Amino acid sequence: MFDEHYRMLTSHPPLGPYSALPVELRLNIEARLRRTSEFFVNVVLVFVIRDLGQLLDKFAKKGARWMEE
Numbered sequence: 001m002f003d004e005h006y007r008m009l010t011s012h013p014p015l016g017p018y019s020a021l022p023v024e025l026r027l028n029i030e031a032r033l034r035r036t037s038e039f040f041v042n043v044v045l046v047f048v049i050r051d052l053g054q055l056l057d058k059f060a061k062k063g064a065r066w067m068e069e
Contacts, residue, residue, distance in 0.1 A: 006033050 008015040009030050018026055 006030070006037075009033070 009018045009026060013019055014021070014026060018029075021029075
């Protein structure tokens with residue numbers, strides 16, 4: 001979702017509804033989109049990947065116990 005908006009915003013000339021906006025506002029929107037995407041990459045995805053790793057570890061341990069029986 002962010003990629004599509006960022007692509008429309010940064011294309012020359014800007015595409016879609018972004019073409020009607022003043023340059024200063026487009027730059028502000030671009031900066032906010034960049035910060036938001038960095039937050040998702042550095043916080044949300046890191047948390048999700050760590051959580052999935054823990055779930056896989058638990059699943060592997062239960063599977064190993066099941067195979068031992």
